[in-house]
Amino acid sequence: MRWLGRLFEAGVYVTGITVSLVVLVMFYYVAREARYAFGDTFAWGFRLALLPADSSDDMSPGSAPYTTLVTVNAEGSDGLDEHEEIVPAPSVSSVEGEMMLTTAATLVSDITDIRADRLYRDEWRALKTTQQGDQFLVLGYATPRYQQKTMVLAWEPDSGFDPTLSPYRLVLRLVRAPHGVDVQPFDIDLKRQPSGRITLPAWVARTDAERSNGYVFEIQATPHRSAFWATLRGIFSTEWAPTLMYPRYGVLPLLIATTLMSVLAMLFATPLAVATALYLSEIAQPRLREWLKPALELIASVPSVVLGYFGLMFVAPSLQNWLGQALGMESGRNLLTTSVMLAVLAIPIVASVTEDVLKTVPESLRESAMALGLTRGEMLWKVLLPAARSGIMAAVLIGAARVYGETMIVWILSGGTASMPSLSSLQDVSRVLVGSTRGVPDTIAIEMGNVAFESVHYGHLFLLGVFLFAATVLVNLTALYIGRKQVWRV
Amino acid sequence: MVETAFPLANEQVVVSAHDLSVFYGETQALKSVTLPIARNRVTALIGPSGCGKSSFLRSLNRLNDRIPGFRLQGRVRILDIDPYGSRVDMIELRRRVGMVFQKPTPLPMSIYDNVAIGARSHYGLRGRRLDEVVEQALRQAALWDEVKDILRRPALQLSGGQQQRLCIARMLAVDPEVILMDEPCSALDPVSTFRIEELMVELAKERTVIVVTHNMQQAARVSHYTAFFMYGELIEYGASKEFFLSPKMQATEDYISGRFG
Numbered sequence: 001m002r003w004l005g006r007l008f009e010a011g012v013y014v015t016g017i018t019v020s021l022v023v024l025v026m027f028y029y030v031a032r033e034a035r036y037a038f039g040d041t042f043a044w045g046f047r048l049a050l051l052p053a054d055s056s057d058d059m060s061p062g063s064a065p066y067t068t069l070v071t072v073n074a075e076g077s078d079g080l081d082e083h084e085e086i087v088p089a090p091s092v093s094s095v096e097g098e099m100m101l102t103t104a105a106t107l108v109s110d111i112t113d114i115r116a117d118r119l120y121r122d123e124w125r126a127l128k129t130t131q132q133g134d135q136f137l138v139l140g141y142a143t144p145r146y147q148q149k150t151m152v153l154a155w156e157p158d159s160g161f162d163p164t165l166s167p168y169r170l171v172l173r174l175v176r177a178p179h180g181v182d183v184q185p186f187d188i189d190l191k192r193q194p195s196g197r198i199t200l201p202a203w204v205a206r207t208d209a210e211r212s213n214g215y216v217f218e219i220q221a222t223p224h225r226s227a228f229w230a231t232l233r234g235i236f237s238t239e240w241a242p243t244l245m246y247p248r249y250g251v252l253p254l255l256i257a258t259t260l261m262s263v264l265a266m267l268f269a270t271p272l273a274v275a276t277a278l279y280l281s282e283i284a285q286p287r288l289r290e291w292l293k294p295a296l297e298l299i300a301s302v303p304s305v306v307l308g309y310f311g312l313m314f315v316a317p318s319l320q321n322w323l324g325q326a327l328g329m330e331s332g333r334n335l336l337t338t339s340v341m342l343a344v345l346a347i348p349i350v351a352s353v354t355e356d357v358l359k360t361v362p363e364s365l366r367e368s369a370m371a372l373g374l375t376r377g378e379m380l381w382k383v384l385l386p387a388a389r390s391g392i393m394a395a396v397l398i399g400a401a402r403v404y405g406e407t408m409i410v411w412i413l414s415g416g417t418a419s420m421p422s423l424s425s426l427q428d429v430s431r432v433l434v435g436s437t438r439g440v441p442d443t444i445a446i447e448m449g450n451v452a453f454e455s456v457h458y459g460h461l462f463l464l465g466v467f468l469f470a471a472t473v474l475v476n477l478t479a480l481y482i483g484r485k486q487v488w489r490v
Numbered sequence: 491m492v493e494t495a496f497p498l499a500n501e502q503v504v505v506s507a508h509d510l511s512v513f514y515g516e517t518q519a520l521k522s523v524t525l526p527i528a529r530n531r532v533t534a535l536i537g538p539s540g541c542g543k544s545s546f547l548r549s550l551n552r553l554n555d556r557i558p559g560f561r562l563q564g565r566v567r568i569l570d571i572d573p574y575g576s577r578v579d580m581i582e583l584r585r586r587v588g589m590v591f592q593k594p595t596p597l598p599m600s601i602y603d604n605v606a607i608g609a610r611s612h613y614g615l616r617g618r619r620l621d622e623v624v625e626q627a628l629r630q631a632a633l634w635d636e637v638k639d640i641l642r643r644p645a646l647q648l649s650g651g652q653q654q655r656l657c658i659a660r661m662l663a664v665d666p667e668v669i670l671m672d673e674p675c676s677a678l679d680p681v682s683t684f685r686i687e688e689l690m691v692e693l694a695k696e697r698t699v700i701v702v703t704h705n706m707q708q709a710a711r712v713s714h715y716t717a718f719f720m721y722g723e724l725i726e727y728g729a730s731k732e733f734f735l736s737p738k739m740q741a742t743e744d745y746i747s748g749r750f751g
């Protein structure tokens with residue numbers, strides 16, 4: 001029989017070590033995959049335009065009918081407008097020789113035929129994803145109709161692009177002035193000066209062939225610091241928009257939303273759960289308790305997708321009916337509804353653990369309170385709750401950790417809009433409460449399915465996983481620590 | 491078997507048990523105990539472990555109610571209250587009948603609040619009046635000098651003996667008429683024990699004290715009357731002097747001379 005005991009012991013060893021290792025390896029895998037977030041693929045983009053000297057206007061289309069820019073791209077069609085996609089782009093070598101008409105303006109066949117009422121001004125946008133760095137040549141000239149002595153080169157970041165977040169040195173410089181034009185060379189740091197304008201002497205291309213003699217500007221991107229810090233700055237920014245042309249991976253709105261809905265849920269859940277536990281452990285008849293406690297634990301094990309569905313079908317519409325007008329609720333799917341259902345998820349867990357905690361409060365304490373002639377309310381409020389305080393706090397934190405990582409309920413009920421909650425005024429707070437939102441776990445779940453393998457986005461989702469893991473572990477450890485302080489000396 | 495000639499001729503009976511039996515499920519802890527107790531006297535309950543002393547005490551203020559399977563037969567009267575009657579006010583009962591347990595059970599609050607909680611709850615005292623009651627109770631329990639500067643500290647920081655005196659002060663602050671003490675000195679050093687014994691004698695001037703003890707000397711020193719229990723039965727009951735000098739029953743003699751239990 002002894003060998004059986006040995007075998008059992010060996011089995012316990014092997015299983016324990018294997019399971020612990022697997023858990024560790026899983027976390028290691030998640031953390032390792034997060035490295036793709038720090039990939040050096042960054043998109044960047046600027047808009048350039050030549051504007052009439054007297055235009056105080058911005059760079060919106062149609063604002064500068066008399067000037068144009070022609071791109072010359074070493075790589076091909078990158079950076080050309082949609083109009084231009086049908087037209088093969090010229091190569092660098094062709095700048096000085098024959099070249100095709102490539103701007104929107106030149107959809108008109110002859111440069112002399114260009115008329116103000118047609119779209120012939122071009123807004124030039126460089127949108128690039130770059131790893132090693134990149135450069136563009138941009139050709140600028142005015143059409144014969146242009147009468148003024150000077151023209152203006154204007155630039156600004158493409159909408160949605162924040163130069164300060166990119167890990168590149170971005171420079172705009174004058175490569176070549178047209179023959180016979182005297183102009184001061186410039187070399188502008190686009191991160192310091194993301195938008196601006198420079199006045200240049202006007203240069204008019206009188207014929208088709210002459211265009212190629214115009215101004216040549218260059219936009220250049222060179223990696224100048226590690227993508228790591230830029231990514232980190234991006235992570236702690238306030239926008240999560242991974243599918244934009246210039247993706248934003250700011251986790252703050254998600255983290256804050258998750259934290260907010262968890263805190264709110266626990267605010268709802270704690271008093272109810274503690275009251276339930278007090279009732280079960282101190283007031284209910286033993287016979288009733290025998291029924292209620294398992295029932296409570298059964299509810300705690302209801303799959304959260306069921307709770308989410310219930311919330312969607314019943315809680316969301318009734319909250320909408322009930323508070324929709326008062327709070328300006330546009331939809332029943334919002335932060336408040338989510339928190340309510342998260343509270344429903346948490347209550348049985350917290351109540352059940354709290355009830356166990358109350359059981360550990362020695363009977364002698366209750367007897368002392370009773371012998372003193374305290375009322376039951378006094379006994380519960382002044383004796384039992386303080387005695388079980390740290391245990392109850394631990395119970396609440398255990399519930400909070402569960403709620404923090406909850407995916408389905410949030411996915412179903414949050415509404416799914418990732419936006420930075422603003423809590424600066426009471427009005428803002430109520431708007432956040434009834435507003436559509438989105439948390440960390442549901443974002444992972446939603447986006448995991450359609451993200452390119454090992455892309456930057458993919459890495460960020462794993463990074464979110466790491467954050468979530470860290471947060472729940474932290475909460476659980478705190479619970480453990482507080483719970484351990486629950487030693488009742490008598 | 492039971493000594494029925496109760497020696498309470500000139501006493502006023504304040505607590506009385508008549509034909510009292512207590513059961514915990516199948517176990518019978520007390521068997522038809524009939525025991526009157528004199529007002530403003532110290533009555534000691536002695537007997538071997540498990541003989542039902544605590545059960546008797548706890549039947550008087552209904553502290554047994556929460557124990558699963560607890561059942562009681564017979565009649566109890568305490569301060570003209572029938573604790574098991576249908577219209578009993580438990581709060582009132584426990585205000586008038588205080589109790590000290592074997593193990594100190596400080597409540598999870600400050601020293602001050604431990605003493606104040608009862609007076610606050612029963613008499614609605616506050617501010618200066620409450621301070622006075624707390625101080626007086628602590629002085630009576632011989633604890634004031636040790637804690638007067640640390641009243642706001644958690645009571646759990648006190649030593650075991652100090653905690654026990656705190657529990658006595660807590661009981662005194664409610665100003666009970668009958669005091670039940672279940673081996674109050676078993677966790678105390680000789681000095682504290684002596685103080686508590688003094689206190690019992692002092693208290694018995696205007697209160698009734700019922701004390702369970704395993705210490706024969708203590709019973710002989712402080713009590714006016716002594717009751718000896720064995721196997722749930724009351725074996726002998728009498729004035730302490732005679733009880734210890736010339737016990738009537740063989741079992742009593744065996745027990746107090748240490749030959750038994």
Ligand SMILES: Nc1ncnc2c1ncn2[C@@H]1O[C@H](COP(=O)(O)OP(=O)(O)OP(=O)(O)O)[C@@H](O)[C@H]1O
Binds near residue numbers: 514537539543546
């Ligand atoms: N909570 C309980 N549940 C079941 N039986 C109990 C309970 N408390 C006491 N008893 C039983 O009742 C009997 C009397 O117990 P009791 O505590 O009254 O004895 P005691 O005289 O106070 O003993 P000790 O001197 O050890 O304190 C014992 O046989 C004990 O086993």
Ligand SMILES: [Mg+2]
Binds near residue numbers: 543544545672
């Ligand atoms: Mg006892």
